[in-house]
Amino acid sequence: MKLVYFSLTGQTRRFINKLDLATYEIDTTNPFYEMDEDYLLIVPTYDQEVTEVVNDFIEFKDNANYLKGVAGGGNLNFGDLFIFTAKDISRDYDVPLVFSFEFSGTDEDVKNFKKVVNDFESKRID
Template sequence: MVHLYYDSKTGNVQRFIHKVIQITGWHAHKIEDGLDVPEAGHLITYTTKLGCVPDYTKQFMDNHAHKIYSVTSSGNRNWGKNFGLAADKVSEDYDVPLAMKFELSGTMEDINQFIDIIKHQYNDSKRGSKKLDIA
């Protein structure tokens, strides 16, 4: 079973996650204080302050990076080069492969691409290649 760990401030990531779990039946866990991390999985976060990693995401990764197979981030293309930059920073800082980036709450194409990446690149058992970024 695939586990998704997500951080959402405005609801965009949460909407993305809910669409993914409706299609797949995967387990989703919102990052919050006291979150139990029962299984390894994939991180989905958002980019804040024009290119920063959210505080809860940092705290989560400080404690659980060894259980994270990939990182995905939402963002806004209006931010130009800072679009989804949180994913790049998490990937670099915690040595976790970047799966993809999507805008706001994602399109159905984004959702299907994410599902495909997780199903075919990771096989639920180990980290994929650092060169995974196909977004």
């Protein structure tokens, strides 16, 4: 399963780079990339004006139909606003919120997220 992510400050990209899995980074200058396979989306937490490019990506062609889940990164100091971008995407596109991590994730986060990805891949095969 492909992982699609958006990274603004590099925290999300650092998490993704630890995974050693197939990925695609949403290009802020041209988010209109057509997916042709199922994917999980990983996003940081920012105001909607900043993450609008992610919605542009999801809504391009048939990308929303391939979106199977969303994970969010953020700062636990945000309290109730922790990973709100991922929560909003989960609600707006009716996909499960599958994982959350703080900053660029810990080694344990990497291990646990890989398990989530493997679980999604095995469900897709069944």
